[in-house]
Amino acid sequence: MLRRLTQISAKQLMRTQSTAAAEKWDLYAGVLVERLPVVSKTLNPLERRFQDMLSNVEYENSLKSDHELKHERDLVQLDLIKQGKVQVDLDETMTKQTAQDLKDAYTEELKKFEVAPRSTPDDAANKTNSTDRCLEDTLYLLVQQKLGQQQHLLLPQGQRQEGETMRQTAERVVREQCGNDLKVLFYGNAPVGFHKYKYPRDQRAQSVGAKVFFFRASLRAGDVQGAAKDAPAVQYEWLPKEALGQKLKNAAYADSINKFLI
Numbered sequence: 001m002l003r004r005l006t007q008i009s010a011k012q013l014m015r016t017q018s019t020a021a022a023e024k025w026d027l028y029a030g031v032l033v034e035r036l037p038v039v040s041k042t043l044n045p046l047e048r049r050f051q052d053m054l055s056n057v058e059y060e061n062s063l064k065s066d067h068e069l070k071h072e073r074d075l076v077q078l079d080l081i082k083q084g085k086v087q088v089d090l091d092e093t094m095t096k097q098t099a100q101d102l103k104d105a106y107t108e109e110l111k112k113f114e115v116a117p118r119s120t121p122d123d124a125a126n127k128t129n130s131t132d133r134c135l136e137d138t139l140y141l142l143v144q145q146k147l148g149q150q151q152h153l154l155l156p157q158g159q160r161q162e163g164e165t166m167r168q169t170a171e172r173v174v175r176e177q178c179g180n181d182l183k184v185l186f187y188g189n190a191p192v193g194f195h196k197y198k199y200p201r202d203q204r205a206q207s208v209g210a211k212v213f214f215f216r217a218s219l220r221a222g223d224v225q226g227a228a229k230d231a232p233a234v235q236y237e238w239l240p241k242e243a244l245g246q247k248l249k250n251a252a253y254a255d256s257i258n259k260f261l262i
Helices: 002-022 045-061 066-082 090-095 099-112 166-178 241-247 251-258
Strands: 025-035 139-147 150-154 157-159 183-186 193-198 209-221 236-239
Touching: 025 166, 025 193, 066 099, 139 166, 139 241, 157 166, 166 183, 166 209, 193 251, 236 241, 241 251
Parallel strands: 025 209
Antiparallel strands: 025 139, 025 157, 139 150, 139 236, 183 209, 193 209
């Protein structure tokens, strides 16, 4: 009985090893392209009070600037003139610019200064394919791609070709899916994330599924365009982190990406 069980266990092990050896996975490179924040985050009330406190502490502990010292000397000089203790050359006095004159000029210039708005027309229009929006947030690029018979919004990804490193595949994917106008900077040669999925059973002719290795890159210039002039327009969106979950329909895929989002 024990011998028979041992034979059965050995057959099961050989069958498992044979199945594992027969499984072939396609290798894919995906790219997380991010447009970093353009402006700093708006401070909440607590942060603003803390900033004001730090500014006051810095002001109290700071030394006087050259402008402040010059202003004090001008006040002393003016007081001596009023008391008649100093002889004044009227021509020299008329041409001399005091610290107060500079302050008045700077104040008038400051009144003309207008702070640029933190929201843009693309924010108002909810133009999701524009990088000129959500200036306080990081935006991530999703490109429409066909998986099976359906179109999905995903991170740009493509299958590795023979002789390529995974980094080279990632660079090619960006060129092919986003066009040559999009300039990005890759952070390194090592992937930052991983996801795998199996193909439908009727599509497992040569491989059982795909293993996707994600690389991180930041936008430097340009925007998405079709790689070929005759190709249809590329459907894409630049989305903040909180909006990605609504576009990534596959929960496992979205969870794999959320693990390396900042």
